[in-house]
Amino acid sequence: MDRLDPGVREIISIVSEYLDDVENIASLDNFSDGTYTENDASAPEVYNYLCDNTELARDLHGELKDQLKHHGDVTIEDVRDAQGNIPERDELKATVERANASNVVPQDADEESVSDNTEQISLESNSVDLIVTSPPYWRKRDYEIEDQLGQEKDPDDYIDNLVDALDRWREFLRPHGSVFINIGDTYHNKSLVGIPGRFVRAAQEADWIVRNDILWAKDNGMPSPAKDRLVPRHEHIIHLVRNDDYYYDLHGYSNAFGNGSNPGDVWHMNHDRNTGGHLAPFPEELAQRAITLACPPSVCQKCGNPRERIRERGLDDLDTSRPQAERAIELYEQSDLTEDHLRAIQAVGISDAGKAKEIQDGAGSNAEKVQELADEAKEVLGGYFREFTFPQWTTAGWTACECESPEYEPGLVYDPFAGSGTTIKVANELRYHSWGTDLDTSNFDQNQSLARYQE
Known part of the structure; x- marks a missing residue:
């Protein structure tokens, strides 16, 4: 049997730092089906190799830590x-x-925007920082409600209606706001219809900016x-966003x-256990991710500007x-x-010595001095x-913001x-306002886990 590919051994070496009682690859020979030999690289040797290939080291380390610690x-x-x-806030x-x-139209919509074909709700225009939603998928489930989205005979009609709704929501959204829409595809006459792709193209034609097409991968x-x-x-x-100056x-x-x-843009999430009456709730983690990415924790109610993180x-x-x-x-200290x-x-680590003087602080600094200092540090720190x-x-x-108060x-x-x-539920658990x-509000009304959020 062939020995493990060197790349696999490198990955195992990095994995080993998260496992108990593992010092090097020899302790993981069960992974190699008995093909380990004395000539195989030890963890320190692999580490030194990765030190000389920082991009590879950074990518491997990030990927593995994501999987091991944050999945x-x-x-x-x-x-x-x-x-x-x-x-x-005591109340949200x-x-x-x-x-x-x-x-829907905002509570403060002008008379021209209100008609027999609209529904005025208690939410004001330019008040929403983030929209997270999952519209009914085309021809998937019939909720037996009049005028429901998703039961159109033609997929193009469904897309048109969904984009029309999206334009309605634009009135509620602040300029820095984002929209995250969870949407699935449908088979019709043995073929995928391509609903997500059709929606993206239609949204772009309606002057929305498409920032990401995130894949929700589920086991x-x-x-x-x-x-077949x-x-x-x-x-x-x-x-989706309205312009390129959005909160993120x-x-x-x-x-x-x-x-x-x-x-990255692949979210590994499984469905939560569904004990409510709704047939297709998305996982709470989906809302957590979208809110964390794109809803500002703090917004001035006078000017509407969000507070942004300074790094x-x-x-x-x-x-x-x-x-x-x-x-x-430890070595540095x-x-x-x-x-x-x-x-x-x-x-020196992020550029060649010729550019180092642009980064080094202090008057009179030059590339030669920077390289000298780096060499001194390397002698003390070694591979670290x-x-x-x-x-x-x-x-x-x-x-x-610049408001006086x-x-x-x-x-x-x-x-x-x-x-x-x-x-x-998720927005309130994260201490945000929500609407x-x-x-059909009966599923919300009957959800006991949401009882404390209901008026």
């Missing part, structure tokens, strides 16, 4: 900690109104009787769901959950190295030198198709 075990407390700066808005999401799902195709195990989450907190999101690295990158703010980083800090040495490490080339970003504070409130999340109230509409 399916993120708690509501983790998400709260990652967000921060949410004003404390949490309302679901009976209304057709395709025809569980509805069984299928089909014998694979069972669908993914859906789409389309992220990748730092907070990455700390909650990616341990500081960008987790800074320290010299020695390393990820101490990694043994290598912890050892690097025991040495005579200075912060100038750390600046030199970062300069590279640990200081990518310190973590930290939160230095939050921006403030700002009135800050938590952001407001709106779900036009509220269903059983998953978005409402919802639905043609």
Whole structure:
């Protein structure tokens, strides 16, 4: 039998730091079906190799930590900690109104916007910071409600109606707001219809900016009787914005769901256990992710501007959950190295010496001096030198608006198709205001886990 591919051994070496009583690959020979030999690389050797290939090391480390530490075990407390700066309120808005999401208009809409074909709700225009929703899928379920979206005979009519509804919601959304729409596909006459792609094109034609087509990958799902195709195990989450100056907190999101690295556009989530009457609630984690990414924790009610995170990158703010980083800090603290040495490490680590003088602080600094400092640091730190080339970003504070007496409130999340109230529940657990509409509010009213949110 062939020995393990070197790349696989490298990955096992990195995995080993998270396993008890594992020092090197020899302790993991059960993974290689007895093909381990004395010539196989040890964990320290692999580590030194990765030190010389920082991009590979960074990618491997980020991917593995995401999978090992942040797959399916993120708690509501983790998400709260990652967000921060949410004003404390004794009472939060949490309302679901009976209304057709395709025809809603704001409470303060002008007379020309109100007609027999519209429904005026208690939500004001330009008041929503984030919309998270999952409209009925085309020809999937008949909720036996008049004028429901999803039962159109033609898929193009369904897309037209959905985009018309999206334009209605635009009136509620602040300029910095985002929309996350969970949408699935449908088989018709043995063929996939391509609903998500059709919707994306139609939204673009309606002057929406499509920022991401996120794939919701799930291990569980509805069984299928089909014998001539694979069972669908993914859906789409389309992220839309009104303009390119929208609120987005990748730092907070990455700390909650990616341990500081960008987790990417594939969200691994399974359905929550459904004890309510609604047939197709999406998982709470979907709402958690969207809210963490795109709903500002604090918004001035006078000017409508959100407070945004101010980030800074320290010299020695390393990820101490990694043994290598912890050892690097220990060596630095025991040495005579200075912060100038750390600046030199970062300069040399991210650019060639010719550009280092642009990064090095202090008058009269030059590339030769920077390289000299970096060499001194490398001599002391050895292979741990590279640990200081990518310190973590930290939160230095939050921006403030220019109002004389700002009135800050938590952001407001709106779900036009509220269903059983998953978005409402999650938003309130994360200490945000929330609002919802639905043609049938009975599922929300009967959901006992939402009892404390109901008026």
